[in-house]
Amino acid sequence: MEKKRSAGLRFFLAFFITAWFCFGTSIQIWAGNGPNDHGPYVADELLIQPKAGVPHEKVKEIFEAFGAVTEEEIPQIRVKRIKVPPQALERVKDALSRHPHINFVEYNFLAEPTVTPNDNYYLSQWHLPKISAPLGWDISEGSGNVAIAILDTGIDPTHPDLSGKLLPGYNFYDRNTDTHDVYGHGTAVAGTAAALSNNYTGVAGVAWNNPIMPLRISDPSGWATYSAMASAMTYAADRGVKVINLSYAGSSSSSTLQNAVNYAWNKGAVIVASAGNYSTSTPYYPAACNNVVSVSATTSSDAIASFSNYGNWIDLSAPGVSILTTNNGGGYGSWSGTSFSSPITAGVAALVFSANPSLSNAKVVEILLENADNLGTPGFDPYYGWGRINAYKSLLAAINSTPQPDTTPPIVSITSPANGSTLSGQTTVSVSATDNVGVTRVDLYINGLLYLTDSTEPFNFFWDTTKYADGAYDLVARAYDPSGNVGQSNGITVYVSNPKDTIPPIVSIIPPIVSIISPANGLIINKNVIKIQVQASDNVGISRMELYIDGVLKLVTNSSTISWSWNTVKVANGQHVISAKAYDGAGNAGSNSITVYK
Numbered sequence: 001m002e003k004k005r006s007a008g009l010r011f012f013l014a015f016f017i018t019a020w021f022c023f024g025t026s027i028q029i030w031a032g033n034g035p036n037d038h039g040p041y042v043a044d045e046l047l048i049q050p051k052a053g054v055p056h057e058k059v060k061e062i063f064e065a066f067g068a069v070t071e072e073e074i075p076q077i078r079v080k081r082i083k084v085p086p087q088a089l090e091r092v093k094d095a096l097s098r099h100p101h102i103n104f105v106e107y108n109f110l111a112e113p114t115v116t117p118n119d120n121y122y123l124s125q126w127h128l129p130k131i132s133a134p135l136g137w138d139i140s141e142g143s144g145n146v147a148i149a150i151l152d153t154g155i156d157p158t159h160p161d162l163s164g165k166l167l168p169g170y171n172f173y174d175r176n177t178d179t180h181d182v183y184g185h186g187t188a189v190a191g192t193a194a195a196l197s198n199n200y201t202g203v204a205g206v207a208w209n210n211p212i213m214p215l216r217i218s219d220p221s222g223w224a225t226y227s228a229m230a231s232a233m234t235y236a237a238d239r240g241v242k243v244i245n246l247s248y249a250g251s252s253s254s255s256t257l258q259n260a261v262n263y264a265w266n267k268g269a270v271i272v273a274s275a276g277n278y279s280t281s282t283p284y285y286p287a288a289c290n291n292v293v294s295v296s297a298t299t300s301s302d303a304i305a306s307f308s309n310y311g312n313w314i315d316l317s318a319p320g321v322s323i324l325t326t327n328n329g330g331g332y333g334s335w336s337g338t339s340f341s342s343p344i345t346a347g348v349a350a351l352v353f354s355a356n357p358s359l360s361n362a363k364v365v366e367i368l369l370e371n372a373d374n375l376g377t378p379g380f381d382p383y384y385g386w387g388r389i390n391a392y393k394s395l396l397a398a399i400n401s402t403p404q405p406d407t408t409p410p411i412v413s414i415t416s417p418a419n420g421s422t423l424s425g426q427t428t429v430s431v432s433a434t435d436n437v438g439v440t441r442v443d444l445y446i447n448g449l450l451y452l453t454d455s456t457e458p459f460n461f462f463w464d465t466t467k468y469a470d471g472a473y474d475l476v477a478r479a480y481d482p483s484g485n486v487g488q489s490n491g492i493t494v495y496v497s498n499p500k501d502t503i504p505p506i507v508s509i510i511p512p513i514v515s516i517i518s519p520a521n522g523l524i525i526n527k528n529v530i531k532i533q534v535q536a537s538d539n540v541g542i543s544r545m546e547l548y549i550d551g552v553l554k555l556v557t558n559s560s561t562i563s564w565s566w567n568t569v570k571v572a573n574g575q576h577v578i579s580a581k582a583y584d585g586a587g588n589a590g591s592n593s594i595t596v597y598k
Contacts, residue, residue, distance in 0.1 A: 039251035041107035044086045045071070046093055047227055047256045049079045049103040051428060052454035053462035062099060065544070065583075066092045067553055072227065076234040077259040077456045081108060081227045088553040095556055100428065103460055104255045109226045111250030111285070113153065113185040113218070114274040114339040125203060126300045127319035127344060133206060136351060136391035139399060141197070142209035143354035148193050148243045148346055149236035151229060152186030153222055154179045155214040156328045159187060161195040161202040162212065169214035170235060172228040179214040183222040184328040186214065188335050189247045191326025193343035194350070202332055203324055206347025206391065210354065213241055217248075224248055229286065230260035233271070237264035242353045242361075244269050245346040247339035249276035249284035249309075258289050259456045265291040266440045266482050270353075270361045272346040274338035281311035281382065288313040291438065293349070293365060296383060297321065297341040302375055304383045308338055314385040315365075316372055318344040348391045355398040360406070360482075362437050367397045410435035410479035410487035412442065419492035423465050424499070431459040431489070433479035445476045465496045512538035512582035512590035519578075521594040528569050534562040536582035536590070548579040573598050 046068075050059045063070060063082055072081040084092045096105045128134065147167060154171070157163055157180060169179040181187045190212050195205035213236060217228040229246060236244050244264055261271055272293045276284035287294035287309075294313055297305035297320025304310065305321050320341035327333045345368070352364050359367070371394045372387030380386055416430040417423060431454075433439045441455040452461050459477075473496060477489040517533040519525075536542050542560035546553060555564050562580065579593040 039109055041109045045108040046082050047079055047108050048105050051103050051460045051462045053452045054101045074231050076263050079256050109250050109252040110223050111248040113222050114247055114249045114277050114337050125324045127323055130319055132390050132392035136395045139395040140351050140355040142207040142351055146350050146353045147211045147213050147241045148350050149213040149215055149241040150190045151215045151217050151232045151246050152189050153183035153218040154181035154186045154216040155190045156181045156187040159326050161326050165212050167211050167213045171216040172231050179216050181328045182220045187328040188325045189343045192340045193347040195326055207350040210350040226254050226257050230256050233260040233264045237267035237269050243346050243350045244271045245343050246273040246286055247342045257286050261289045261291050266438045268361050270349045270364050272342050274342040276309040277307040277337050280309055283313050295341045295345045297338045298388055310383045312382050316389050317384040318389045345389050348389050352394050352398045355395050358403050367394050371397050406483040408436045409485040410439050410481050412477050412479040412487045412489045414477050414489050414492050417494055422495045422497050426464050429461040429463055431477040435481040437481050440480050440482055443478045447474055466498050468496050470497050510539050511588040512536045512584050514580050514582045514590045514592040516592050516594050523596045525568055525598040530566045532564045532566055534580040536560050538584040540585050542582050543585050544583045546581045
C-alpha cells in the first residue's frame with residue numbers, strides 16, 4: 001500500500017499539553033518558532049544515513065571531524081543517531097547535509113501520545129457493536145500466531161486482562177527488557193486492541209486471542225523520539241509481528257521514520273497509526289507516512305470527533321470517544337483520542353490475518369479499506385477516509401478471499417551516472433526502484449559481479465573508482481519485492497579514468513601553522529563585538545578550519561582564513577579561550593589558542 005502524501009508541513013507552534021500530561025525533563029527539546037519551522041526535537045541529536053558502501057572508518061572520521069559521537073545505530077535501515085553539542089547542531093546538520101557520503105540528515109523529532117483524557121467510567125463498550133465486532137467474532141476470535149506490537153509507554157504486566165497475553169518485549173528508552181508502563185497510555189491502548197476476552201473479567205478487546213508484544217518507546221513523561229519509534233518498528237518486524245500499532249503523532253516528516261515503515265512493510269507487517277488530536281488537516285507522522293494505515297476518530301453517533309485530525313492522508317476512521325479499556329495499575333477507565341481509534345483498527349487487522357493467514361499485508365489493508373462502512377461523502381473523504389472500520393464485513397471478505405500471487409516485478413533504472421560518462425575519484429551510483437507492493441532491496445552489479453546491496457531509499461551506492469583500473473565498466477541494477485520478483489535495469493557503460501602520478505606522492509607529515517591575528521592574547525574585552533581573525537598555512541594546502549570558544553565549536557570552513565564576529569554581550573565575566581584548528585589534505589592538524597578576559 002503506497003499513499004502519495006503532501007510534503008507541506010505547518011509548524012506546531014505550541015504543543016498542547018493538558019494537565020493529564022505531566023511533562024518531564026528526561027528529554028531536552030528544542031522547537032523552532034519561525035514560519036518554516038517544524039515540531040520539537042532532541043536538542044543535541046541528529047539522525048543520519050550514510051550512502052551504501054561508505055566504509056565504517058570513513059563514516060567515523062566524518063563524525064569525529066564535527067565532534068559528533070554515535071549513540072545508536074538502526075542497522076536494518078542504516079541510520080545512526082549521533083550526539084552533537086547543542087550550540088553546534090545547526091552548523092553540523094547543514095554541513096553534513098551537503099556531504100557527498102551522506103544520504104540524509106535530520107533532527108531526532110519528538111512525538112506525543114494521541115490521547116484526550118476522559119475520566120468518566122462507562123459500563124459498556126459501545127465501540128464494539130458499532131464496528132460489528134460481535135458478528136465478526138463468530139468468524140474469528142483471533143489467533144495466537146498473529147501478534148500485535150504496541151509501541152507505546154509500556155504495558156502493565158500484572159493487569160488481569162493483559163498479563164496472560166504479553167510476549168517478551170523491549171524498552172527502547174532504558175535499553176533493557178523492563179516494559180512496565182511508566183505513563184498509563186500504553187496499557188489503555190493495549191487493552192483496546194486485545195484485552196483478554198470472554199473471561200468474566202473487565203473489558204473485551206477487539207482481538208481476543210492475539211498476543212501482545214510490549215515495546216516501550218517513551219520517556220517517563222510519555223514523549224517518544226522518532227529514532228525510538230524506528231528502532232521498535234524494525235525490532236517488531238524482525239520478530240515476525242504481523243500488526244504494529246503506533247498511537248503517537250509528531251508534526252514533522254522524517255526519512256528515518258519512512259525507512260523504518262518501509263522495512264516493516266516489506267517484512268509483511270501492517271502498520272497502523274493514530275491521526276492526531278488537533279482538529280487540523282496538517283499531516284502528522286507516522287500516520288502520514290506511505291505504507292501506514294492512518295486512522296481518524298469517530299463518536300458513538302458516527303460523527304467525526306471534534307478533536308480528530310483529518311485530510312487527504314487519512315485512510316480509515318474508527319471509534320475514539322469514551323473507549324472503555326484497561327488502566328495502568330489495574331481497573332478500567334474510559335479514554336478518548338485517535339490513540340484508541342488506531343488500536344481498534346489494529347485489532348481488526350489482526351483478526352483478518354488470523355482468519356486467513358495466507359493473506360499478504362497489502363491484501364489485509366485492501367480488505368479493511370474496501371469493507372469499511374462508508375460515511376460522509378460517498379467514496380473517499382478527508383474525514384472518514386474510506387469509511388469507519390467494520391470487523392464483520394472485513395472478516396467475511398477475508399475468509400472468502402483467495403490471494404492472487406504477486407507476479408509484478410519492480411521497475412528499476414540507473415539514474416546517475418549517465419550512460420557513456422567518464423568517472424574519477426569517489427562517486428555515487430543512484431538507482432530508482434518502484435513496485436506495486438514494495439522494494440525490499442536493490443543490488444548493483446559492476447561487470448556482472450555483485451558490488452553492493454542497499455535496502456533503504458534513496459538507493460545511492462558509494463563507489464571509489466580509484467580502486468579500479470582505468471577502462472570501461474558495465475553497470476546493472478536489480479530490484480526485488482517481498483514476493484521475490486526481480487526487476488532489472490537497462491545496462492549502462494561508464495569509463496573510469498583516474499590521473500596517474502609518474503612520481504610516487506610524498507606523504508606530508510607536517511601539520512598546518514595556525515595564527516590568530518586578532519584579538520591579541522590577554523586582551524581585556526571592552527566592546528560588545530570582537531572581530532576574530534585567523535590564518536593558516538601548510539605545505540600541501542588547508543582542507544578545513546574550525547573555530548572554538550571555550551571548547552564550543554562556532555564555525556567550520558573550507559577556507560584557510562577565518563573572519564568571525566563574536567558578540568560578547570551575553571558572555572560571562574572571566575577568562576575565555578579562543579582556539580582555532582586547521583587540517584590539511586594529508587589529515588595533519590595544527591592548532592593555536594589565546595586567552596582573553598571580560
